[in-house]
Amino acid sequence: MPDQSCQLLWTASPWATWIEISGPSHLRFVQGLCSNDVAALEAGHGCEAFIPTLQGKILAHGYLWKSTDRIEFAGLGNQTPGLLPHLQKYAMIEDVEVADRSTSGEAILVWGEEVAAVLSAILGTEVPLGDLEQSEVIWEGNSLRLFRPTAMNTAAMEIRGEQATAVASLLSEKGAKEVGMNAFQQSRIAQRFPWHGVDITPEHLAQEANRDDQAISFKKGCYLGQETVARIDALGHVNKKLVAVRLLGTCEDLPQAIVVEGKEIGQVTSLAEVDGQNIGLAMIRRSHNAAGTKIECELGTIEVLK
Structure with missing residues (x-):
């Protein structure tokens, strides 16, 4: 019988853009192309960031998830056509590999105040509790990646891996409700989290997204587009x-x-x-x-x- 105390919602993941950067120089490479300080992150954590153009406009926006051997970019919607060639162009002069993982594997997004407790019970292990944390767990002999995004006005968990839909089935058995993308849209709009290609585009300057505190470090070193970002910060407004x-x-x-x-x-x-x-x-x-x-x-x- 479904557990009526489970007030979780879930849907197919809206993070349709997923790009992996690995190789000996991957950290330096990403640090030089993004607006936030990835180098300062501990492995197992992430940050919100822009990938600016040389002119300081928003080529891409999303999360950068840091592991010991790679950094993954996760973005809402299909940002791959603009972002992937950009990364590949600069990768030609660096010792890095850029791989499009957007269509590989299964992924769901689960949200609700009890998301960590319910998933811990299903998976039989602790799951990431803090915002912008991530971890890998082995469940039913397969690897699952768990991420804690901050795009919603409640606690949420991104689950990626071959068993993601199996986890979704167990969530449904416990009373979690499968919903459409509209439910996610309600939550991310309430949180003022932009959808690239809808709310912000490559025609917008980074500060026009109104995410300075979340996505821009004004203390890190130089990166592509940083001159424009710094000049706008000195001006005081867009x-x-x-x-x-x-x-x-x-x-x-x-x-x-x-x-x-x-x-x-x-x-x-x-x-x-x-x-x-x-x-x-x-x-x-x-x-x-x-x-x-x-x-x-x-x-x-x-x-x-x-």
């Missing part, structure tokens, strides 16, 4: 940024322009119903993106949350 909003009107198609007095001042890029309210992400110009601002526009009233 002309637009991604913010969470509450929409009191309707918005059927996305992206949707935010027009005030005939002038476009931003776009709503993502939208989901969260606790009975229309909560979304919007890229809005500096004149209107301060928290608490209420924008009266063709879509109705838009309130900037953070």
